[in-house]
Every structure is written in structure tokens, then in C-alpha cells.
Amino acid sequence: xxxxxxxxxxxxxxxxxxxxxxxxxxxxxxxxxxxxxxxxxxxxxxxxxxxxxxxxxxxxxxxxxxxxxxxxxxxxxxxxxxxxxxxxxxxxxxxxxxxxxxxxxxxxxxxxxxxxxxxxxxxxxxxxxxxxxxxxxxxxxxxxxxxxxxxx
Amino acid sequence: xxxxxxxxxxxxxxxxxxxxxxxxxxxxxxxxxxxxxxxxxxxxxxxxxxxxxxxxxxxxxxxxxxxxxxxxxxxxxxxxxxxxxxxxxxxxxxxxxxxxxxxxxxxxxxxxxxxxxxxxxxxxxxxxxxxxxxxxxxxxxxxxxxxxxxxx
Numbered sequence: 001x002x003x004x005x006x007x008x009x010x011x012x013x014x015x016x017x018x019x020x021x022x023x024x025x026x027x028x029x030x031x032x033x034x035x036x037x038x039x040x041x042x043x044x045x046x047x048x049x050x051x052x053x054x055x056x057x058x059x060x061x062x063x064x065x066x067x068x069x070x071x072x073x074x075x076x077x078x079x080x081x082x083x084x085x086x087x088x089x090x091x092x093x094x095x096x097x098x099x100x101x102x103x104x105x106x107x108x109x110x111x112x113x114x115x116x117x118x119x120x121x122x123x124x125x126x127x128x129x130x131x132x133x134x135x136x137x138x139x140x141x142x143x144x145x146x147x148x149x150x151x152x
Numbered sequence: 153x154x155x156x157x158x159x160x161x162x163x164x165x166x167x168x169x170x171x172x173x174x175x176x177x178x179x180x181x182x183x184x185x186x187x188x189x190x191x192x193x194x195x196x197x198x199x200x201x202x203x204x205x206x207x208x209x210x211x212x213x214x215x216x217x218x219x220x221x222x223x224x225x226x227x228x229x230x231x232x233x234x235x236x237x238x239x240x241x242x243x244x245x246x247x248x249x250x251x252x253x254x255x256x257x258x259x260x261x262x263x264x265x266x267x268x269x270x271x272x273x274x275x276x277x278x279x280x281x282x283x284x285x286x287x288x289x290x291x292x293x294x295x296x297x298x299x300x301x302x303x304x
Contacts, residue, residue, distance in 0.1 A: 027298035032184045032273055049293035054268035056300050061265050068265040069258070106221070113213050113220040116206035121184055141201035146179035148208050 003111050004104035006147060007125035007137030012037045015044065015089040022088050023052045032121060035099055036088055041135055043099035043124040045092055055082050055091055099124050104136055108147060111139055155263050156256035158299060159277035159289030164189045167196065167241040174240050175204045184273060187251055188240055193287055195251035195276040197244055207234050207243055251276050256288055260299060263291055 012035045013022045022034055026049045033048040054062070061068045083091070101124040102111050115123055122140045126133040164187045165174045174186055178201045185200040206214070213220045235243070253276040254263050267275055274292045278285040 023297060023301060026294050027301050030292070030294045030298070032292075032294065048271070048273065049297055050267055050271050050273055052297050053264050053293050053300070054271070056297070057261065057264045057268050061261060062268050065262065065265055068262040071259075071261050107223075109209065109213060109223050110217065110220040112205050112209045113217055115202055116209050116214050119200070119202050119206070121200065121202060140182070140184075141205050142178050142182045142184065145175060145201055145204050145208070146182070148205070149175060149179050 001108050003102050003106045003125045003139065004136060006139050006143065010035055010138040013088050017088045019086040019088055019091045020083045023083055026052060035138065037135060040132060042133060043101050043135060045096040046099050051093060101126050112144060115141055153260050155254050155258045155277045155291065156288060158291050158295060162187055162290040165240050169240045171235045171238040171240055171243045175235055178204060187290065189287060192284060194285060195253050195287060197248040198251050203245060253278050264296060267293055
């Protein structure tokens with residue numbers, strides 16, 4: 001079996017997408033994170049859900065847990081302002097988590113080896129096309145595990 | 153709103169559970185990972201799905217990607233043997249990822265602050281009971297994000 005057969009659609013955002021839209025996508029669909037693609041549609045980074053939570057919490061609350069207990073969450077309207085006028089490119093952590101990628105004709109063991117090396121929850125699957133590589137989907141760790149256990 | 157109101161049931165395994173059962177739980181329910189609890193039912197570690205993938209792939213394949221392309225995945229029956237006679241305690245990485253925990257009466261901002269500090273995809277919610285703390289559920293980052301965005 002090849003990577004392309006296990007690839008599934010996965011929500012992506014671009015570097016220029018509004019950060020708040022990306023946050024709502026994660027929240028509405030209960031995703032562990034979103035895949036960020038660059039202007040050419042190539043995987044650029046993974047933005048985990050915890051990153052958005054971090055951006056919504058004022059840094060003085062993160063640094064002083066005692067304050068977290070007394071700040072009212074209804075002030076979250078002000079918290080959201082931290083996302084409102086920013087693009088996805090502006091909220092990437094300095095040390096971004098690159099999205100590992102495989103070719104669509106790679107074997108499942110090649111996918112597994114990459115995932116194991118990178119300790120990544122997903123890998124992007126790319127097809128080589130005349131006008132450049134194109135993202136055809138992702139393979140998640142749980143989906144790959146399902147496949148590896150079922151052939152055993 | 154308090155942590156207990158946002159806590160949801162989440163699959164757990166114990167340190168003594170068969171590793172293969174834990175892997176099948178992740179695979180069957182397409183989980184990003186499982187929560188490992190100790191003999192007292194307290195959160196001990198998070199085992200991400202990628203950890204199971206890593207255990208199924210022979211180390212010579214992880215170290216030499218060229219080999220991954222030529223090893224047949226039908227040999228996965230032998231790969232599964234790496235999980236078959238082991239308990240969850242035996243497959244935890246040396247540097248385990250501890251599961252962060254909050255009290256059931258903590259505020260959502262306290263939960264968010266902990267999640268942000270730990271960069272964790274989930275936190276365990278514990279209730280203090282006469283015979284000790286009891287796990288009542290977990291809060292995932294995406295679920296918390298959903299709540300924080302909706303009050304804004």
C-alpha cells in the first residue's frame with residue numbers, strides 16, 4: 001500500500017489567513033491543530049490547538065498562576081483581540097513545528113519511519129505534478145497505526 | 153465556569169494494561185493518544201499515537217529511510233510482536249510526557265494558563281474526594297478554545 005491510498009483531506013490555512021479564522025476552525029471541528037500551507041500550497045507548519053489557547057491567555061496569567069484564579073473569563077473579549085487583527089504568519093511560534101511530508105508513492109513503512117523520527121501526529125502527502133508538488137492530504141498517526149495493526 | 157463543567161470522559165489505560173490493547177484503542181477510536189493512569193487512578197503520562205507507530209517500526213528502518221522503502225509492510229506481523237508481550241509501563245518513553253492536572257473547581261483561565269505553560273493538548277480534571285483525588289475527565293485544547301472563543 002502506498003501513502004496516497006491512506007491520505008485523507010485535512011483542513012489547511014494559509015500564512016495570510018486571519019488568525020481568528022484558524023482558531024475558529026480548530027474550535028468548531030475539535031481539531032488537535034491545523035496544517036499551515038505556504039503560497040504554493042506546500043506544507044509549512046503545524047499549529048497545535050494549545051498555541052491558540054496560549055495566545056488567548058495574557059502572559060501575566062501564564063507567568064503567575066495565582067492571577068488566573070481571579071481574572072474573570074468574561075474578559076475573554078479582550079483576549080480575543082490578541083487574535084483579531086493578526087494573520088496566521090504572525091502567530092507562528094519562533095521555533096515552528098514543520099509539517100513532515102512524504103511522496104504519494106512512498107510505502108507505509110516509509111511514512112511510519114518518518115513519523116517515528118519526527119514524533120509527529122501527522123504527515124503531509126505530496127503528489128509530484130507538472131507545475132510542482134501538490135498537497136493531496138495527510139496521514140495521521142492513529143490512522144496509520146490502525147492500518148499497521150490490521151495487516152498484522 | 154469551572155473545570156468540572158468542561159471535563160469530558162476520555163479513554164484511559166493503566167500502567168499494567170497490555171500495550172497492544174492500548175494501541176488498538178488509539179487505532180480504533182482514532183485518538184491522538186491515550187491517558188495513562190497509575191494504580192490509584194491518577195494521571196501518570198500521555199502516550200501519543202506516534203509512540204505506538206515508533207514501536208511498530210524496526211529501529212534499523214527508522215535509522216535508514218532507504219530500508220523503509222524495501223521492507224514489506226506485510227512483515228508487520230513481526231512488528232506487532234514488539235507490542236504483544238509488553239505492558240503500557242514497558243513502552244513509556246524514558247522522558248515521559250506527564251499529564252498536567254487541574255482541580256475540578258479551577259477556573260477556565262487556570263486551565264488555559266496550565267495548558268499554555270505545558271503546551272499540552274489536554275489536561276486531566278481531578279476531584280478531591282474523601283479517599284483521595286479522582287479523575288473525572290479531561291479538557292482538550294480545542295474544546296477549551298471553543299469555550300474561550302464563544303464567551304468573547
